[in-house]
Amino acid sequence: MPTTFNRRNNAVKTILRFMKPYKRLCFFTVLVMVLDVAGGLLIPTITADMINAGVSGRNMDYLIRGGALMLAITLIASLGGLLGSYLSADLSSKIGRDMRNSIYDQSLKFSASDFEQFGTGSMITRTLNDVNIIQQGIVWFIQMVLPVPAVCIIGIVMAFSIDSKMGFLMIGATIFIILLAVFVTQKASLIFDRLQKFLDRMNVVLRENVTGVRVIRAFNKENYEEKRMRKSFEDYAKSAIQANRLFAGLESIALLAINLCIVCILWLGGNRIGSGYMEIGDITALTQYAIMILFYIVMAQMVIILIPRAMICVQRISDVLHLAPEIKDGFSSLDKNDSQASDIIRFQNASFRFADTSENTLSNLTFSCRKGQTTAIIGSTGSGKSTIAKLMLRFHDVSSGSILLDGKDIRELTQRELRKHISYVPQKAWLFSGTIADNLRYGNPHATEQEMRHALSISQSDFVNDLPDGLHTPVSQGGTNFSGGQKQRLSIARALMQKAGLYIFDDSFSALDFKTDAALRKALVSEIKEAAVLIIAQRISTIMNAEQIIVLEEGQIVGIGTHDFLMKTCSVYQDIAKSQMKGDTVHE
Structure with missing residues (x-):
């Protein structure tokens, strides 16, 4: 497996690779969100100006114009926020779709040993849960994290334009919460790494319990499997509780910092107003700047805590996409x-x-x-x-x-x-969910009903004619609604639909009785006489x-x-x- 540094490097390359086709959409989405935030920061300035105007006794027309301007900015900012949310959701859905397609395409290239490096449960988790977390991370990052620099810079500049001491107060509060976020993020990264591994384990155990339920009942192992399942749930719960404690602690400290900052603004601002350096409306503007800056930082912290989990998920997906398949295509x-x-x-x-x-x-x-x-x-x-x-x-x-x-x-x-x-009948007969006709068309997508019935006749699958829906009879996943012998005969019929130079039957007659076995082999002789046939079997007959x-x-x-x-x-x-x-x- 690659080193931690290489995994992180590959993860960054992976996320950039999936964002590259949508760089214009990314730019426009970020621009809309930043403009939305910038518009919101104009409201406190106008509010302060109107309060100061009212105190100084300006006419009502001035206040009405200010109110109309605030309404217009609010409407534009609201539409911008709505558009930004739509664009970020659209971007994340497209990236999620491309990731799932890439994981699926890559998994088709894997040999059995390649696939075993991850396991079925982990591949399901990576394709569904991990990609979903990345999609959420993209939306939250664009809406909550990217606007933060703009909010902080504009808000602090506005505070300095009112009073320099207030500007330095804003800087101090901002730096404190950012340092707190960095500390919490480092701890969260380790927790979420464990969390995803425990989720993999939960999927594996749950899948084993569902698929092997008959074996579990046959050996009276319900209590043992219940304990094994509970253990995997408890491991996941412990890590999830640790993560939630980080959330709770961060939120409490951040809210405390916001309230202390507002108290300092009111206390210092009152003294500055008494000294003639500020006006009454400026207190309102500074309070709103502080609330907006610290609110966005707090929200960004909540998201940043989840970013390590999203990056862990990107690393896990990157591990799949960067694994060089054991089997490489030739060019001839x-x-x-x-x-x-x-x-x-x-x-x-x-x-x-x-x-x-x-x-x-x-x-x-x-x-x-x-x-x-x-x-x-x-x-x-x-x-x-x-x-x-x-x-x-x-x-x-x-x-x-x-x-x-x-x-x-x-x-x-x-x-x-x-x-x-090559046409192949595997050792374990497997049918796909759908209909009998759908399964037969795996061998020949353009097969006619007559061709399918001919293949069924050669494979001794005459029982299909007795079914009420015939070729259109539903097939459950794995063909569990058919017996072992019926599944083998349908698998053989599917192989016969493909005209090939070599037919491989890997122990494909083991579930057939001797009479059906002999009849099937006799029918095969004339059907595929121009091809080579390889039969792997246990029975000499x-x-x-x-x-x-x-x-x-x-x-x-x-x-x-x-x-x-x-x-x-x-x-x-x-x-x-x-x-x-x-x-x-x-x-x-």
Whole structure:
């Protein structure tokens, strides 16, 4: 992970990057807010002048003109404040939108190991909560912090124009509250850093409790999970209480400073009036200047306390955006002539090791998946079968050796180009919320109803025809309203919608009964006879008719050939077959 200095530097670059496209909007928003504040500061001057005019006995017309001017300035300042609020909200919403889009786009580039650096709960927090806090910080900063320099400078200049001693009093009160704000901000930064981490933890625990509720009930772990959840809530609450104490202390001291400043103005001002250096109306103007200056500083302090939290959130988002993805796109594409090769995909002495391990998961793999042939991979749990499929799709990159698609190293291709030639059914069947038709169109966005029904027929998903809404039947998130076998068949149908050179079935028949398994494999033979097929399976009955069977043991190929050949030459394959045999026959 980057150092604290680098994280802060990256955070500043990140916020400037998102504000750059809207620099005109930023400038206009700040200008409107400053002009609004400047207009508000004219009111005390006019008020003082009218009071002094009344004391000196000027005519009523002068007072009416002054009142009309005050009304006009008030209306203009009110409209300016309204416009400034709208512009700052518009700016923050656009920046928030761009941030969320950037986080999402960046997450799509991550490999599994990249994503694990943050975790699902933290990524959700960063995308939703962190961006929301940044948006609030932008609005509050523009409305409450940026006008402060203008208020202080104009207010103090006005105070000096009335009386120099009053001007120095204003400076002293302003410096005191600013120093208080700096001190509190430093303490708040540490608290909010912990607060966001506790929020991450709350999301993780809550997500685990919701998704794993059946397991929790099955093992009677409700009390244990309740304690774990309470612990995460209590940790968050302690930090939140510390932050609220800072708010309370700051507000109390700031209000005390404002009241003391007003008392000093009245006391010193009375003496200065008695000495003839000031007029009665000047006291009113100075009091209003002091209230405005100190009010804006107090409000800015409230916001500044939250700015460290917003900056922590920017740093967390910056960490995501500045993480260099493990998988980098190549720049090549496949020529049409390349697709004429018989070897669709080929492993050449390919080895793979996860970043956090010292031993290879896969070692020195050399084999080909050929057009018109079925290649099967079988082996014990943890032998690396599914990792081979992930390497083909570049979810990971090989540590040594190479993988060739139509004769070209897949690392030289763009990921979009690579995956355009591969259709994949994952080990864990996953369906998206929507309808069955929506899920099938993941494989082909322009598929007709006839094409979808054909894919469903090949995948033995005839149960769809018996559903009241057919293709338009709603699918819940993850496909939880379908059985395991139904989800697998729908996932296979989705893969068949994409016309590809290589079809990968990663243990995609495990939830099917033997009859459905056999019927599906028979239908696949004619449907994708021009493509290469890779089947990863646990059951020998699923793969025994494959032209090439690869036997894996601890990440190495210990046998390769047909079923009959391996039954004679490969002891590992023989052991797997014997464990699945009924009498002398493999289960069919």
